[in-house]
Amino acid sequence: RDIVSRRLAGINPSETVAAAARMSAMKAAGRDVIALTSGSPDFDTPEHVRQAATLAIERGETRYTDVKGTAELRRAIAAKFERDSGIRYELDEIMASTGAKQVIYNAMLATINPGDEAIIPAPCWVSYPDIVGLAEGKPVIVPCKAESGFKLQAAQLEVAITPKTRWLILNNPCNPTGAVYTKSDLRPLCDVLLRHPDILILCDDIYEKIVYGTAKPATIVEVEPKLKDRTVTVNGCSKAYAMTGWRLGFCGAPRELITEMTKLQGQSTSPASSIGQAAALAALTGPQDVVTMMAQSYKERRDLALDILRNAPGLDCRVPDGAFYLFPSVRACFGRTSGKGRQIEDDIGLAAALAEEEGVGVVCGTAFLSPGHVRMSYVIDRESLQEACRRMVRFFERMT
Numbered sequence: 001r002d003i004v005s006r007r008l009a010g011i012n013p014s015e016t017v018a019a020a021a022r023m024s025a026m027k028a029a030g031r032d033v034i035a036l037t038s039g040s041p042d043f044d045t046p047e048h049v050r051q052a053a054t055l056a057i058e059r060g061e062t063r064y065t066d067v068k069g070t071a072e073l074r075r076a077i078a079a080k081f082e083r084d085s086g087i088r089y090e091l092d093e094i095m096a097s098t099g100a101k102q103v104i105y106n107a108m109l110a111t112i113n114p115g116d117e118a119i120i121p122a123p124c125w126v127s128y129p130d131i132v133g134l135a136e137g138k139p140v141i142v143p144c145k146a147e148s149g150f151k152l153q154a155a156q157l158e159v160a161i162t163p164k165t166r167w168l169i170l171n172n173p174c175n176p177t178g179a180v181y182t183k184s185d186l187r188p189l190c191d192v193l194l195r196h197p198d199i200l201i202l203c204d205d206i207y208e209k210i211v212y213g214t215a216k217p218a219t220i221v222e223v224e225p226k227l228k229d230r231t232v233t234v235n236g237c238s239k240a241y242a243m244t245g246w247r248l249g250f251c252g253a254p255r256e257l258i259t260e261m262t263k264l265q266g267q268s269t270s271p272a273s274s275i276g277q278a279a280a281l282a283a284l285t286g287p288q289d290v291v292t293m294m295a296q297s298y299k300e301r302r303d304l305a306l307d308i309l310r311n312a313p314g315l316d317c318r319v320p321d322g323a324f325y326l327f328p329s330v331r332a333c334f335g336r337t338s339g340k341g342r343q344i345e346d347d348i349g350l351a352a353a354l355a356e357e358e359g360v361g362v363v364c365g366t367a368f369l370s371p372g373h374v375r376m377s378y379v380i381d382r383e384s385l386q387e388a389c390r391r392m393v394r395f396f397e398r399m400t
């Protein structure tokens with residue numbers, strides 16, 4: 001008898017995790033590898049945040065908190081939403097969870113009935129379709145073109161909506177493309193959503209603070225307050241404050257939904273770690289210049305990588321406005337042969353050949369529902385990044 005449930009059978013392991021594991025295995029086997037697969041800032045968590053966590057331990061803040069998070073943290077989250085986006089949430093419209101991932105999981109599991117559809121613009125973060133699948137929903141993938149900056153267009157949204165549509169999942173800035181939706185990008189999408197009152201909206205703004213140009217990422221409720229009663233505004237500490245290991249995400253959402261998500265969380269993980277909550281409180285209420293400093297460093301590394309990769313024949317890379325990934329098209333290489341004789345037919349084969357021949361780890365675009373591309377993370381030290389990009393140029397130059 002198969003031990004795996006039907007629910008889990010169609011679910012894929014996270015390809016970003018798998019790609020990183022393959023690179024680690026190669027390294028352990030003595031290979032000279034550089035992994036551009038990380039989704040985790042390479043900075044240490046800021047010192048004042050670490051100190052706040054240590055103090056919390058010493059003060060004995062080591063017990064279960066309110067399932068939604070401490071009132072103090074929820075006040076800080078409410079202040080963050082008001083400060084950054086002008087959105088006012090009451091304390092019972094806010095909850096903290098074990099990472100933004102759990103917020104998203106809570107939201108989907110609390111609302112999706114079997115067969116309900118969730119519209120997901122692609123390229124998209126690897127986990128959305130699988131989280132929808134775990135909730136027994138149906139991901140409806142809408143491919144977005146590089147020419148439109150990899151951003152969902154209102155007409156595409158309109159066409160994708162059916163009577164079964166339950167969710168639209170937006171990610172801004174986007175992992176993997178770095179696309180940033182500004183207020184004017186979101187306005188036409190809001191107009192479509194206003195005409196479809198049964199659709200819930202999840203706006204995953206986890207990379208909000210990692211932006212480089214003048215384009216400011218907006219969030220749905222900020223652009224259209226009338227959508228507040230059916231939008232979950234997701235954010236967290238992982239990316240902005242280099243806190244991926246602390247596991248602290250949060251959201252603002254309609255009260256009824258928060259109640260249901262709290263019920264679910266109370267029956268699964270219970271509250272987020274009390275120490276993580278104390279750390280998040282310090283992150284949200286403390287100095288914010290650390291965030292800008294880290295974003296500046298990512299920008300310099302983005303430019304460093306782009307500068308070298310410009311010389312890679314067959315690699316076509318847009319300049320991303322946010323997040324910390326490049327998402328070049330590698331289609332021009334398909335049908336060609338690598339320096340060591342591998343026939344390259346798709347992005348999966350290309351990522352494998354690159355790992356084998358040059359020891360450079362990237363994640364195939366297929367994992368992001370966008371074949372024909374690869375994702376390269378530039379949160380790695382400058383020397384390794386430079387070396388990885390030079391190896392990539394060599395790999396592409398040697399193709400015939």
Ligand code: PLP
Nearest residue numbers: 039099100101125175236238249
């Ligand atoms: N949303 C997106 C788009 C992400 O890329 C990630 C992490 O990679 C998450 C959510 C999860 O964040 P957290 O660490 O808060 O669970």
